[in-house]
Amino acid sequence: MMAEQTVAERTITLEVFRYRPEQESEPTFQTYEIPYREDWVVLDALNYIKDSVDGSLTYRWSCRMGVCGSCGMMVNGVPKLTCSTFLKDYYPHPIRIEPLANFPVARDLAIVLDDFMAKLVHVRPWIIRRQEEPLEAGEYRQTPEELDRYKHFSMCINCMLCYAACPIYGLEPEFVGPAAIALAQRYNLDSRDQGGRERMGILSTHEGIWACTLVGECTTVCPAEVDPAGAIQQAKLASALGWLRRVLVPWGNK
Amino acid sequence: MIHRSEPFWWLLFAAGGSAAAVLAPVLILLTGIAAPAGWFPQAFAYEHVRALVSHPVTRLVLFGVIVLSFFHWAHRFRYTLAEGLALKRAWLPVAVVCYAAAIAGTVSAAVVILKL
Amino acid sequence: MRAYSRPTEFNWWLTNRTYFFFVVRELTSVLIAAYMVFLLVLLRRLAAGPEAYAAYLRFLGSPGMLLFHLAALAAALYHSITWFRLAPMAITLRVRGRRVPGATVVAANYAAWLVVSLVVAWIVLRS
Ligand code: SF4
Ligand code: FES
Secondary structure: OHHHHHHHHOEEEEEEEEOOOOOOOOOEEEEEEEEOOOOOEHHHHHHHHHHHHOOOOOOOOOOOOOOOOOOEEEEOOEEEEHHHOEHHHOOOOOEEEEOOOOOOEEEOOEEOOHHHHHHHHHOOOOOOOOOOOOHHHOOOOOOHHHHHHHHHHHOOOOOOHHHHHOHHHHHOOOOOOHHHHHHHHHHHOOOOOOOHHHHHHHHOOOOOHHHOOOOOHHHHHOOOOOOHHHHHHHHHHHHHHHHHHHHHOHHHOO | OOOOOHHHHHHHHHHHHHHHHHHHHHHHHHHHHHHHHOOOOOOOOHHHHHHHHHOHHHHHHHHHHHHHHHHHHHHHHHHHHHHHOOOHHHHHHHHHHHHHHHHHHHHHHHHHHHOO | OOOEOOOOOOOHHHOOHHHHHHHHHHHHHHHHHHHHHHHHHHHHHHHHOHHHHHHHHHHHOOHHHHHHHHHHHHHHHHHHHHHHHHHHHHOOOEEOOEEOOHHHHHHHHHHHHHHHHHHHHHHHHOO
16 A cells, blocks of 8 residues: 555656747746656656646647657657657656757647658659559569568658757758658669659759768667668769769760 | 769768778778887888888779778868858858868879879 | 747757767768878888888877877777768668678678788788
């Protein structure tokens, strides 16, 4: 009995970034002391605050199981999916929660994600054919080996943790960025796709792959093991080799 | 111009990074520490080193690793300046100065090694 | 509603350990290139004759220069380790349609590094 009570009384402190544009022009940090539960994730703690302490707290979430990609926030300065980040990894220290870095803040922990959405579309993430096969020709077939070439680049859940981890995106908002380049590579490496050249024209620019200096944090923080840094390096190599081929064999341009 | 030729500079950077990764530690250990410290006196005797660098393969390797290391430096240094100091507006002059320095280094390396 | 933006400060790489080590990694290239300059001078002194060569070796033996070379060695080792670790990101090898795991590529890099270092040391030191 006694032991159970002391367990129930344990608390943890959350320092939460607040920004309410209608009432303040600068963000503040609000401190909440809430019950500590060993099996809670940061998102549970935020939901507890919203339900029982302060209903005005704004943030995004949906699936609670690491697949929708909407609950990304900075947890003690590191971009994390809050639905898979456990309080017990920080307890008894306080946890500081901020909206994903490098993005404008719409309200509290919710960021403006228009830029990211635009960048995803910008890299033409669909199968491009010089000429579509007629329907009677059947489906475009692909072997497991061919699928394996790009499969991990297709696992992205659009959580934007990689953009929050990338200092280059922070410094140069025009940078196409990790997830969008990984998505472009996902199609570049697809055996059914013929749009590599078109996409390379977008990627092999300063705002594309050449802004990247391989800090590597995008790959470190990615919860879906997409390895966007690898995608960018592979795109750099492909672009460089393509350039070399054009210089050495100028007549080889088909 | 530099924007368009980015793949070229990156290739030099990548080649330089690989060459330095494989060769720099052993070279530094040999010529920067072992030779001046007087270890292996016969190996670092004038005649012996002279004979070693008179071989065309030695010269080629030395020229390659030295020059590529310069371009490796130029590439990384210009990005670090532009990003580490957030000198985004000075991007082009920084790039020009860094690569010009690497090209100057290449010319002097060619002169020194040809005269060996 | 006005969105609040948080621009990156110029000292961003001092605010985070991994960013700091990233900048250290980039700046190892400065020490490596500086070493290559001293190596070039050594070759020049070598061409100038035995006295010039001996004098330059004495200069390289001064405490300041030894310290510099120790720092350059540390930088070069850090460069090698990080370079080999990142190399499998750019180059994915396939054997019979299967991706060779990154750890294997890194191990192969280390092995090649060791062999080349030993060969170079052997060529220079055999007398
Ligand atoms: S690449 Fe990874 S970190 Fe980036 S948005 Fe996709 S899942 Fe998230
Ligand atoms: S709530 Fe869907 S990923 Fe966290």
